[in-house]
Amino acid sequence: MHRGKGMKFVGDSRVSATNRKPNIPKDYSEYPGKTEAFWPNFLLKEWLVGAVFLIGYLCLTVAHPSPLERVADPTDTGYIPLPDWYFLFLYQLLKYTYAAGPYTVIGAIIMPGIAFGALLLAPFLDRGPERRPSKRPIATGLMLLGVAATIFLTWESVVQHDWEAAAQQGKIVAEAEFDKESEGYLLYQEKGCISCHGDNLQGGPAGKALVDSGLTAEQIADIAVNGQGTMPAGIFQGSDEELQKLAEFISSVTTK
């Protein structure tokens, strides 16, 4: 007697037999009118779109040239660099108490590590078959939170940044010729002007350039004593004679 004779094999009742299909995609010939030759039709379209974008970018760079700053100076520790816009959120994160100072590791490595690691592992962590965002509340919620946090942090960093000081510190200033041994320059050093206005009177994050100020010696003497805007009063301490020499020196520093 044969084994299994008289026995019927039953399929899995949950899988209907009529719907079983081999897992092979259809051939493109089954989509009449939806195929096209790669050469030249498809490639020509690709090139056309590419050319439109290329010309668009060229027009944009001509209309808005890169904002160049002065030549980078590695000895200038007062220069505050700013990352490009797409990194501003990470930059902003490092300003908060628990992600800065002794906790920098948290803001610089741990938090971005968790966020980007989770993004990388998302296909393995969330294996549900559902595709609609509304049916995947945890994944959708975390993603929305991430997007909102990124937008918020970018926004905050733009609002908090001192754009005027940034423009000032990167400004291209023609270098003025003057004698660094002169009495006026020694006073400029001695009275502390140099710490904010730079060793070449070129200005910096804490003070304006004094080259080509267009001010008279009297006006400069007045500002040195009474301050102006964000420059505090009372910085100059000394005799009237020194003040006069200092003011005359600064007004004489021009590029012309």
Ligand code: HEC
């Ligand atoms: C704490 C930093 C600081 C120090 C120190 C300082 N300045 Fe200033 N100074 C500034 C700032 C900031 C400005 C821009 C003020 C404004 O217009 O808002 C300025 C502006 C000036 C201006 C006007 C420039 C212009 O074109 O309007 C003069 C002149 C000047 N300072 C002279 C001096 C002299 C002289 C000294 C030394 C006795 C000195 N400063 C020390 C910060 C400083």
